[in-house]
Amino acid sequence: MDKRGDDLDRAILNRLQGGFPVCDRPFARAARELGTDEATLIRRIGRLLAEGTLTRFGPMYDVEKMGGAFTLCAMRVPCRDFERVAALVNAHPEVAHNYEREHAYNMWFVIAAASPQAVAGTIRAIEEETGLPVLELPRFEEYFIDLRLSA
Protein backbone atom coordinates (compact mmCIF):
# COMPACT_ATOMS: atom_id res chain seq x y z
CA MET A 1 0.00 0.00 0.00
CA ASP A 2 2.75 2.48 0.92
CA LYS A 3 4.69 2.32 -2.32
CA ARG A 4 7.72 4.49 -2.78
CA GLY A 5 7.51 7.59 -4.92
CA ASP A 6 3.92 7.08 -5.95
CA ASP A 7 1.25 9.64 -6.80
CA LEU A 8 0.33 10.34 -3.20
CA ASP A 9 3.96 11.01 -2.25
CA ARG A 10 4.24 13.37 -5.18
CA ALA A 11 1.03 15.16 -4.25
CA ILE A 12 2.23 15.53 -0.67
CA LEU A 13 5.59 16.92 -1.81
CA ASN A 14 4.06 19.32 -4.29
CA ARG A 15 1.21 20.62 -2.20
CA LEU A 16 2.44 20.60 1.37
CA GLN A 17 5.54 22.80 1.05
CA GLY A 18 3.39 25.49 2.59
CA GLY A 19 -0.15 26.06 3.72
CA PHE A 20 -0.26 23.31 6.33
CA PRO A 21 -3.43 24.18 8.28
CA VAL A 22 -3.48 25.65 11.76
CA CYS A 23 -6.43 23.90 13.39
CA ASP A 24 -7.20 21.06 15.81
CA ARG A 25 -6.73 18.28 13.26
CA PRO A 26 -4.48 19.74 10.56
CA PHE A 27 -3.40 16.40 9.12
CA ALA A 28 -7.05 15.39 8.73
CA ARG A 29 -7.83 18.61 6.87
CA ALA A 30 -4.75 18.43 4.66
CA ALA A 31 -5.47 14.75 3.98
CA ARG A 32 -8.97 15.52 2.75
CA GLU A 33 -7.56 17.95 0.21
CA LEU A 34 -5.08 15.31 -0.93
CA GLY A 35 -7.76 12.65 -1.23
CA THR A 36 -6.41 10.51 1.58
CA ASP A 37 -6.95 10.11 5.31
CA GLU A 38 -5.25 11.45 8.42
CA ALA A 39 -3.45 8.25 9.44
CA THR A 40 -2.06 7.67 5.95
CA LEU A 41 -0.80 11.24 5.62
CA ILE A 42 0.94 11.11 9.02
CA ARG A 43 2.54 7.79 8.12
CA ARG A 44 3.68 9.03 4.72
CA ILE A 45 5.26 12.20 6.06
CA GLY A 46 6.99 10.11 8.72
CA ARG A 47 8.40 7.82 6.07
CA LEU A 48 9.48 10.68 3.76
CA LEU A 49 11.36 12.18 6.72
CA ALA A 50 12.90 8.86 7.75
CA GLU A 51 14.16 8.07 4.26
CA GLY A 52 15.57 11.58 3.81
CA THR A 53 13.25 12.82 1.06
CA LEU A 54 12.23 15.55 3.49
CA THR A 55 14.67 17.40 5.67
CA ARG A 56 12.05 18.99 7.88
CA PHE A 57 8.36 19.33 8.60
CA GLY A 58 6.94 22.31 10.49
CA PRO A 59 6.97 26.11 10.57
CA MET A 60 9.71 27.95 8.65
CA TYR A 61 10.77 31.00 10.60
CA ASP A 62 12.12 34.31 9.34
CA VAL A 63 15.13 34.86 11.58
CA GLU A 64 15.26 38.61 11.02
CA LYS A 65 11.59 39.23 11.65
CA MET A 66 12.02 37.20 14.83
CA GLY A 67 14.46 39.87 15.97
CA GLY A 68 17.55 37.80 15.21
CA ALA A 69 20.33 38.37 12.74
CA PHE A 70 21.97 36.31 10.08
CA THR A 71 24.50 36.56 7.35
CA LEU A 72 26.07 34.58 4.54
CA CYS A 73 29.77 33.83 4.86
CA ALA A 74 32.35 32.44 2.47
CA MET A 75 35.85 31.09 2.98
CA ARG A 76 38.66 29.97 0.71
CA VAL A 77 39.78 26.78 2.38
CA PRO A 78 42.88 24.92 1.21
CA CYS A 79 41.87 21.45 -0.03
CA ARG A 80 44.12 19.57 2.39
CA ASP A 81 42.53 21.41 5.30
CA PHE A 82 38.96 21.24 4.15
CA GLU A 83 37.54 18.57 6.46
CA ARG A 84 39.24 19.99 9.52
CA VAL A 85 37.94 23.50 8.81
CA ALA A 86 34.44 22.17 8.05
CA ALA A 87 34.38 20.47 11.45
CA LEU A 88 35.50 23.66 13.21
CA VAL A 89 32.88 25.75 11.41
CA ASN A 90 30.07 23.24 11.86
CA ALA A 91 30.77 22.93 15.57
CA HIS A 92 29.25 26.39 16.06
CA PRO A 93 25.52 26.05 16.74
CA GLU A 94 25.06 29.45 15.06
CA VAL A 95 26.10 27.91 11.75
CA ALA A 96 22.71 26.98 10.34
CA HIS A 97 23.88 25.41 7.13
CA ASN A 98 27.09 24.96 5.29
CA TYR A 99 27.77 23.98 1.68
CA GLU A 100 30.86 22.98 -0.19
CA ARG A 101 30.89 24.72 -3.59
CA GLU A 102 33.08 24.42 -6.64
CA HIS A 103 34.96 27.69 -6.54
CA ALA A 104 38.05 29.27 -4.98
CA TYR A 105 35.54 30.32 -2.30
CA ASN A 106 34.67 26.71 -1.58
CA MET A 107 32.90 26.91 1.77
CA TRP A 108 29.63 28.85 2.14
CA PHE A 109 27.69 28.96 5.36
CA VAL A 110 24.91 30.91 7.01
CA ILE A 111 25.26 32.18 10.55
CA ALA A 112 22.03 32.84 12.42
CA ALA A 113 22.05 34.23 15.95
CA ALA A 114 20.00 36.26 18.39
CA SER A 115 21.77 39.53 17.61
CA PRO A 116 24.19 41.14 15.12
CA GLN A 117 26.78 41.12 17.93
CA ALA A 118 26.42 37.37 18.33
CA VAL A 119 26.84 36.93 14.57
CA ALA A 120 29.99 39.07 14.60
CA GLY A 121 31.32 37.12 17.58
CA THR A 122 30.83 33.82 15.78
CA ILE A 123 32.65 35.12 12.70
CA ARG A 124 35.57 36.28 14.84
CA ALA A 125 35.72 32.92 16.60
CA ILE A 126 35.74 31.05 13.28
CA GLU A 127 38.53 33.25 11.94
CA GLU A 128 40.60 32.67 15.06
CA GLU A 129 40.02 28.93 15.19
CA THR A 130 40.69 28.32 11.50
CA GLY A 131 43.25 31.04 10.84
CA LEU A 132 41.34 31.93 7.67
CA PRO A 133 39.56 35.19 6.84
CA VAL A 134 35.79 35.07 6.47
CA LEU A 135 34.12 36.99 3.67
CA GLU A 136 30.91 38.35 5.13
CA LEU A 137 28.09 38.94 2.67
CA PRO A 138 24.98 40.07 4.52
CA ARG A 139 21.72 40.37 2.67
CA PHE A 140 21.03 43.98 1.71
CA GLU A 141 17.81 43.33 -0.05
CA GLU A 142 15.61 40.35 -0.75
CA TYR A 143 14.10 40.26 -4.22
CA PHE A 144 12.48 36.89 -3.88
CA ILE A 145 12.51 33.79 -1.77
CA ASP A 146 10.26 30.87 -2.36
CA LEU A 147 11.88 27.55 -2.63
CA ARG A 148 9.14 25.23 -3.77
CA LEU A 149 10.43 22.44 -5.92
CA SER A 150 8.18 20.14 -7.86
CA ALA A 151 8.57 16.43 -7.30
Place this chain on the structure above:
Amino acid sequence: MNDLDERIVRATQAGLALVPEPYREVARALGVGPVLVMERIRGMLADGRIRRIGLVPNHYRLGYTANGMSVWDVDDDALARLGPAVGALPFVSHCYRRPRRLPEWPYNLFAMVHGRSRPEVEEKLAKIRELLGGACRGRDVLYSRRILKKTGLRLA
Protein backbone atom coordinates in the same frame (compact mmCIF):
# COMPACT_ATOMS: atom_id res chain seq x y z
CA MET B 1 8.98 39.28 20.58
CA ASN B 2 6.68 38.10 23.26
CA ASP B 3 7.65 35.35 25.63
CA LEU B 4 5.00 32.83 24.63
CA ASP B 5 5.79 33.32 20.93
CA GLU B 6 9.42 32.65 21.68
CA ARG B 7 8.58 29.49 23.58
CA ILE B 8 6.41 28.34 20.68
CA VAL B 9 9.31 28.93 18.31
CA ARG B 10 11.64 26.92 20.51
CA ALA B 11 9.12 24.12 20.81
CA THR B 12 8.58 23.88 17.05
CA GLN B 13 11.92 24.71 15.49
CA ALA B 14 12.86 21.07 15.20
CA GLY B 15 9.50 20.42 13.54
CA LEU B 16 5.91 19.55 14.35
CA ALA B 17 5.05 16.23 15.94
CA LEU B 18 3.52 13.67 13.57
CA VAL B 19 0.40 13.15 15.64
CA PRO B 20 -3.24 13.97 14.84
CA GLU B 21 -3.20 17.10 17.02
CA PRO B 22 0.31 18.56 16.74
CA TYR B 23 -0.59 22.02 18.05
CA ARG B 24 -2.20 20.49 21.12
CA GLU B 25 1.09 18.67 21.64
CA VAL B 26 2.96 22.00 21.58
CA ALA B 27 0.41 23.51 23.97
CA ARG B 28 0.77 20.62 26.37
CA ALA B 29 4.55 20.93 26.38
CA LEU B 30 4.25 24.64 27.18
CA GLY B 31 1.44 24.29 29.70
CA VAL B 32 -0.96 26.58 27.85
CA GLY B 33 -4.19 26.09 25.92
CA PRO B 34 -4.16 24.84 22.33
CA VAL B 35 -6.43 27.64 21.14
CA LEU B 36 -3.90 30.18 22.38
CA VAL B 37 -1.02 28.37 20.67
CA MET B 38 -2.87 28.28 17.34
CA GLU B 39 -3.81 31.93 17.70
CA ARG B 40 -0.16 32.89 18.22
CA ILE B 41 0.99 30.77 15.31
CA ARG B 42 -1.61 32.41 13.05
CA GLY B 43 -0.37 35.78 14.26
CA MET B 44 3.23 34.91 13.40
CA LEU B 45 2.11 33.72 9.95
CA ALA B 46 0.23 36.97 9.43
CA ASP B 47 3.19 39.22 10.29
CA GLY B 48 5.72 37.09 8.43
CA ARG B 49 7.71 35.78 11.39
CA ILE B 50 6.61 32.37 10.14
CA ARG B 51 7.17 32.26 6.38
CA ARG B 52 5.07 29.16 5.97
CA ILE B 53 4.24 25.83 7.56
CA GLY B 54 4.92 22.67 5.66
CA LEU B 55 7.57 20.31 4.51
CA VAL B 56 11.07 20.97 3.25
CA PRO B 57 12.18 18.54 0.57
CA ASN B 58 15.75 17.44 0.13
CA HIS B 59 16.73 18.83 -3.30
CA TYR B 60 19.04 15.96 -4.08
CA ARG B 61 16.42 13.33 -3.35
CA LEU B 62 13.98 15.04 -5.70
CA GLY B 63 16.53 14.82 -8.48
CA TYR B 64 17.63 18.46 -8.27
CA THR B 65 21.27 17.53 -8.23
CA ALA B 66 22.51 20.69 -9.95
CA ASN B 67 22.29 23.57 -7.49
CA GLY B 68 23.89 26.69 -8.84
CA MET B 69 24.40 29.83 -6.85
CA SER B 70 24.72 32.36 -9.64
CA VAL B 71 26.42 35.64 -8.80
CA TRP B 72 26.37 38.77 -10.90
CA ASP B 73 28.15 42.11 -10.95
CA VAL B 74 25.33 44.44 -11.86
CA ASP B 75 25.48 48.17 -12.28
CA ASP B 76 24.21 49.62 -8.98
CA ASP B 77 21.86 52.10 -10.64
CA ALA B 78 20.13 49.33 -12.57
CA LEU B 79 19.87 46.90 -9.67
CA ALA B 80 16.71 48.35 -8.12
CA ARG B 81 14.93 47.58 -11.38
CA LEU B 82 16.73 44.37 -12.38
CA GLY B 83 16.90 42.65 -8.97
CA PRO B 84 13.12 42.18 -8.70
CA ALA B 85 12.99 41.18 -12.39
CA VAL B 86 15.52 38.39 -11.81
CA GLY B 87 13.72 37.39 -8.61
CA ALA B 88 10.47 37.10 -10.55
CA LEU B 89 11.88 34.52 -12.97
CA PRO B 90 10.01 31.29 -12.21
CA PHE B 91 13.15 29.19 -11.78
CA VAL B 92 14.91 31.52 -9.32
CA SER B 93 14.27 30.32 -5.78
CA HIS B 94 16.22 32.92 -3.81
CA CYS B 95 17.42 36.29 -5.02
CA TYR B 96 19.34 38.83 -2.97
CA ARG B 97 21.43 41.94 -3.21
CA ARG B 98 24.63 41.61 -1.20
CA PRO B 99 27.68 43.84 -0.82
CA ARG B 100 30.69 43.64 -3.10
CA ARG B 101 33.95 42.98 -1.25
CA LEU B 102 36.57 44.35 -3.58
CA PRO B 103 38.96 43.19 -4.78
CA GLU B 104 38.07 39.62 -3.69
CA TRP B 105 34.41 39.64 -4.48
CA PRO B 106 32.89 41.84 -7.23
CA TYR B 107 29.36 40.38 -7.28
CA ASN B 108 26.34 42.16 -5.81
CA LEU B 109 23.43 40.05 -7.03
CA PHE B 110 22.83 36.43 -5.99
CA ALA B 111 20.24 34.20 -7.67
CA MET B 112 19.85 30.55 -6.73
CA VAL B 113 18.92 28.24 -9.58
CA HIS B 114 18.15 24.54 -9.16
CA GLY B 115 18.00 21.99 -11.93
CA ARG B 116 18.10 18.29 -12.64
CA SER B 117 21.30 18.76 -14.64
CA ARG B 118 23.96 21.40 -15.20
CA PRO B 119 22.88 22.05 -18.81
CA GLU B 120 19.40 22.77 -17.47
CA VAL B 121 20.87 25.26 -14.99
CA GLU B 122 23.08 26.82 -17.69
CA GLU B 123 20.02 27.39 -19.86
CA LYS B 124 18.34 29.21 -17.03
CA LEU B 125 21.45 31.26 -16.36
CA ALA B 126 21.49 32.35 -20.00
CA LYS B 127 18.02 33.77 -19.47
CA ILE B 128 19.20 35.77 -16.47
CA ARG B 129 22.17 37.01 -18.51
CA GLU B 130 19.82 38.13 -21.27
CA LEU B 131 17.58 39.94 -18.82
CA LEU B 132 20.49 41.79 -17.22
CA GLY B 133 21.79 42.91 -20.61
CA GLY B 134 24.36 45.69 -20.61
CA ALA B 135 24.04 46.26 -16.84
CA CYS B 136 25.90 43.00 -16.23
CA ARG B 137 29.68 43.42 -15.96
CA GLY B 138 30.60 39.97 -14.78
CA ARG B 139 29.18 36.70 -13.58
CA ASP B 140 30.03 33.36 -12.08
CA VAL B 141 28.20 30.28 -10.89
CA LEU B 142 29.09 28.19 -7.87
CA TYR B 143 27.68 24.68 -7.93
CA SER B 144 27.21 22.94 -4.63
CA ARG B 145 29.29 19.84 -4.19
CA ARG B 146 28.16 18.73 -0.75
CA ILE B 147 25.93 19.78 2.07
CA LEU B 148 28.33 20.01 5.01
CA LYS B 149 25.67 20.85 7.56
CA LYS B 150 21.88 20.99 7.61
CA THR B 151 20.74 17.48 6.96
CA GLY B 152 23.88 15.61 7.76
CA LEU B 153 26.45 14.94 5.15
CA ARG B 154 25.15 14.10 1.72
CA LEU B 155 27.11 13.69 -1.42
CA ALA B 156 25.75 15.72 -4.34
